[in-house]
Amino acid sequence: AQSVTxxxxxxxVSEGAxxxxxxxxxxxxxxxxxxxxxxxxxxxxxxxKYFSGDTxxxxxxxxxxxxxxxxxxxxxxxxxxxxxxxAEYFCAVGGGSGGSYIPTFGRGTSLIVHP
Amino acid sequence: xxxxxxxxxxxxxxMGNDKSIKCEQNLGHDTMYWYKQDSKKFLKIMFSxxxxxxxxNETVPNRFSxxxxxxxxxxxxxxxxxxxxxxxxxxxxxxxxxxxxxxGSGTRLTVV
Numbered sequence: 501a502q503s504v505t506x507x508x509x510x511x512x513v514s515e516g517a518x519x520x521x522x523x524x525x526x527x528x529x530x531x532x533x534x535x536x537x538x539x540x541x542x543x544x545x546x547x548x549k550y551f552s553g554d555t556x557x558x559x560x561x562x563x564x565x566x567x568x569x570x571x572x573x574x575x576x577x578x579x580x581x582x583x584x585x586x587a588e589y590f591c592a593v594g595g596g597s598g599g600s601y602i603p604t605f606g607r608g609t610s611l612i613v614h615p
Numbered sequence: 616x617x618x619x620x621x622x623x624x625x626x627x628x629x630m631g632n633d634k635s636i637k638c639e640q641n642l643g644h645d646t647m648y649w650y651k652q653d654s655k656k657f658l659k660i661m662f663s664x665x666x667x668x669x670x671x672n673e674t675v676p677n678r679f680s681x682x683x684x685x686x687x688x689x690x691x692x693x694x695x696x697x698x699x700x701x702x703x704x705x706x707x708x709x710x711x712x713x714x715x716x717x718x719g720s721g722t723r724l725t726v727v
Contacts, residue, residue, distance in 0.1 A: 532714055543619070543705055543718035544658075551714075588656060594714065602648075602670065603714065605658040 502527045504593050504606035512612040513581050521576040521609050523565075523591030533574040534592040534603060535565055544590060550574065561585070586613040618642050621706050621719035628696055629727055635682075636691045636722045638706030645711045647689035649681060652703040652721070661704075664689055665711070696726045 503526045536544040548559025555567040594603030646665040662681045663670040678694040707716040
């Protein structure tokens, strides 16, 4: 069974500081990996995704993530955080199987940005 | 243009009532989904539906039923609402082969 662990429930950073949100997954084959962001009162927005190829994936809003198969990780990074990045971040893992696909989401990491 | 729209945004109702939440997507996506987000932000898949296949999460009570009048709409009907049904319900869509979801802004359901 596929699963996702986001070890940090909350992360606090200062505006302008770098950011790394951790995500560890469990999946039997090559996974599809995703990061979503949820602002208060809003739906989730896809930041980036990894299916195959280059293990460093660029996304929207200046985010990137790196797939490390040996560590079963897909950590999200941003070099300089803006106050507007304060939100809930979800990692998700899935993969195609028989034409049917449903990703599993982690429990989220809440990002707090101090001015 | 809203890509995935849900109505209503808020829904307050009494236990035992029947209610529906509507979802429409204008992206031309093949597959639509319903997710439930609980008070701890945990997202749980409820249904996945395209014009060929309905996949039901076996843990979802049969009081919940998806109804799709056409490819662009997937409504969620809930019978005999219970207190534990209070949550935020998200509709989402994706294109086969992409799997990156586009989410609606959610419907906050409160059962009193």
